[in-house]
Amino acid sequence: MRRHHGRELKEEITIRNCVEKIDELFEKMREGVRNAPVAVKELKEAGRPIVGIYCTFTPWELINAAGGIPVSLCSTSEKPIAAAEQHLPRNLCPLIKSSYGFALTDTCPYFHFCDIVIGETTCDGKKKMYELLNALRPTHVMQLPQTTEHAKSLELWKHEVIKLKEVLEERFGASITDEKLTSAIKLKNSINAAALRFYDLAALPDPVVSGKEIMLVSDYIKFTFDYEEAIANVNALTDSLLDAYKSGLRRVSASKRILITGCPMGKSLEKVVDAIEAPENSAVVVGFENCGNLKCTHYKVREDIAPLDAITEKYLSIPCSVMSPNNERIELIRHYIKKYRADGVADVILQACHTYNVESHSVRTALASDGIPYIAVETDYSQGDVGQLATRFGAFAEML
Amino acid sequence: MRSIGVDIGSAATKCALWDGNDIICCITPTGWTPKESAEAAVVMIKEKAGIAPDAPGISVTATGYGRNVFPADKRVTEISCHAAGARFLVPEVGMVLDIGGQDSKVISLHPDGRVADFIMNDKCAAGTGRFLQNMAVHLGCTLSDFCSIPEGTVMQPINSMCTVFAESEVIGLLAHGIAKEPICAGLLDSVAQKAVTMISRAGGSGDICFTGGCAQNGMLRALIEEKTGRRVISHALSQYAGAIGAALIGAK
Known part of the structure; x- marks a missing residue:
């Protein structure tokens, strides 16, 4: 009896200590994201090259090996869209319009400080937008193959990776050696490993964190430029969450587990997570099979082959809807449904994103054959459809 | 209870x-x-x-x-x-079509009655009761007039699905001296067409239970039945x- 009581007391103390630590770390991360513009300004003033990026396809390791700081540029707010529409058509995906609008109005601090932008031909809209963006800031566009299945695709992509290496070397007077690349690969792999270890908390039987908290950690990793500190903090958070969980703490009470897939998420799309995680739904987002989340952390850069080959291979394996066919995406979704015990999948599609919109049918069909409930919502960065999202996700949760 | x-x-x-x-x-x-x-x-x-x-x-x-x-x-x-x-x-119906005042939806059901899937149109007034209500204003009639279109009326096709564009189309047709009844029939056909598109996206082949305010309209029900080849049942x-x-x- 006494021993039992002692154990309970010990668990209670563990939980209390962990909760304190968890709150502290989340707060530190929020602050980190808030202060990111200042951090970039200081790096710029210290003479570090700032390289603006938009997409998961950009080989981070090359920029790092060139001594540059890869920074994700603003692209997920409705605010600059009206300005962007001075040059871009209305019926274009909001991500493209927002990216361009931020640049045009000089309201993205990261764009403001960046020396060069790296883009990829991930869709027709982006590819043409980059032509215009080049007038505002030097923009290097990597030509992405449209399939991974042709023998020549890897060759083409390697050519593009080498070209980017040359562009960076020339622009920043750097020499990207194999040695530097190898250590950049190691560093990025360990950042991704820390991220994945945190995401993998969703493999536990009960939910550990909310979808909103997953988004926060993703953002923190994206906007922390002291990489070792980011790794340490994410690992510390995961440790505390695990300890608290093992001691019996259940921070999130939700019985229905949703995996999100589709277009890149961001600040304006938090409305989707809010609609899913509304208290009356008893639902929680257990993972994001999106760019910037599982889609990039799931695939490691090999450390046992020539670094340029390893980088080429990893980035080409990202299952983006621009690839045709893109069966690997469905396999990745299936993998995380199983691993994260998802009860249903929500496909978040941005208006006028043709590739994800068309692919929705294939995902729906594949998941139907697995007996997994699926819902697709088409949305943009405005907050006008919050009520409609609430009804859709409410009904979806009731269905599960 | x-x-x-x-x-x-x-x-x-x-x-x-x-x-x-x-x-x-x-x-x-x-x-x-x-x-x-x-x-x-x-x-x-x-x-x-x-x-x-x-x-x-x-x-x-x-x-x-x-x-x-x-x-x-x-x-x-x-x-x-x-x-x-x-x-x-x-009882035992496998699909529900609901056309209400501002949205329309198709719900597929599991054999035990649980919701299996749904498609919703709640972003646009096309194909909803609101569409008919707006048109009624321009036609100087009421919603119940849409329920009493004489049998044998030759329908005047309405090409615009969008409520705003359909309004100008209706005004244009009236200006050309087209009578109200054929226009009303055309508008109902337009609502039916929107419903049929949702039904075919949802798939299946069984009976459909038609609910919502628009289910009271017998002509609308008949049009959907005709276009889908499926039995469309509405209830009092x-x-x-x-x-x-x-x-x-x-x-x-």
Whole structure:
């Protein structure tokens, strides 16, 4: 009896200590994201090259090996869209319009400080937008193959990776050696490993964190430029969450587990997570099979082959809807449904994103054959459809 | 257990009372204040059933777009409620088509009545009761005139699905001296076409239970039946399906 009581007391103390630590770390991360513009300004003033990026396809390791700081540029707010529409058509995906609008109005601090932008031909809209963006800031566009299945695709992509290496070397007077690349690969792999270890908390039987908290950690990793500190903090958070969980703490009470897939998420799309995680739904987002989340952390850069080959291979394996066919995406979704015990999948599609919109049918069909409930919502960065999202996700949760 | 379901729609608030055996329904316009309409509807249904206003042990379940502004015991989305209500009115049906005041939806059901999937149009007035209401203004008629189009009227096709464009089209047709009845028939056909598109996206081949305010329109029902080749069943209480479903879910 006494021993039992002692154990309970010990668990209670563990939980209390962990909760304190968890709150502290989340707060530190929020602050980190808030202060990111200042951090970039200081790096710029210290003479570090700032390289603006938009997409998961950009080989981070090359920029790092060139001594540059890869920074994700603003692209997920409705605010600059009206300005962007001075040059871009209305019926274009909001991500493209927002990216361009931020640049045009000089309201993205990261764009403001960046020396060069790296883009990829991930869709027709982006590819043409980059032509215009080049007038505002030097923009290097990597030509992405449209399939991974042709023998020549890897060759083409390697050519593009080498070209980017040359562009960076020339622009920043750097020499990207194999040695530097190898250590950049190691560093990025360990950042991704820390991220994945945190995401993998969703493999536990009960939910550990909310979808909103997953988004926060993703953002923190994206906007922390002291990489070792980011790794340490994410690992510390995961440790505390695990300890608290093992001691019996259940921070999130939700019985229905949703995996999100589709277009890149961001600040304006938090409305989707809010609609899913509304208290009356008893639902929680257990993972994001999106760019910037599982889609990039799931695939490691090999450390046992020539670094340029390893980088080429990893980035080409990202299952983006621009690839045709893109069966690997469905396999990745299936993998995380199983691993994260998802009860249903929500496909978040941005208006006028043709590739994800068309692919929705294939995902729906594949998941139907697995007996997994699926819902697709088409949305943009405005907050006008919050009520409609609430009804859709409410009904979806009731269905599960 | 007695249970009240209140379906706060954009045009009308529907209320149903389930006493374990029977259903009683009533309806009131939603107007400007959904909360007050819902309160009024609950008072009205209690009066109709001869229940004291403060009688204990009656749960209230709210659904429809106004469900969150009304202090109910339970809130359930209109999808689940229409599914439950439709199965009560037409047992064993596998699909529900609901055309209401501001949205339309198709719900596929599992054999046991649970929702399997749904498609919703709630972003645009095309194919909803609102579309017909807007057109009625320009035609100088009422919604009930859409229910009394003489048989044998030759339909005037309306090409625009969009409510705003269809308005200009209707005004143009009237200016060309086209009579109201063929235009009304064309407008109904346009609503039917939107519904059929949703039905074919949802798939399946069985009977369809038609609910919502527009289910009262026999011509609309017949047009959807003709276009899909499937039996489209509406019930005298079709308009109350959401409220009935809410009452049934609340009683569980």
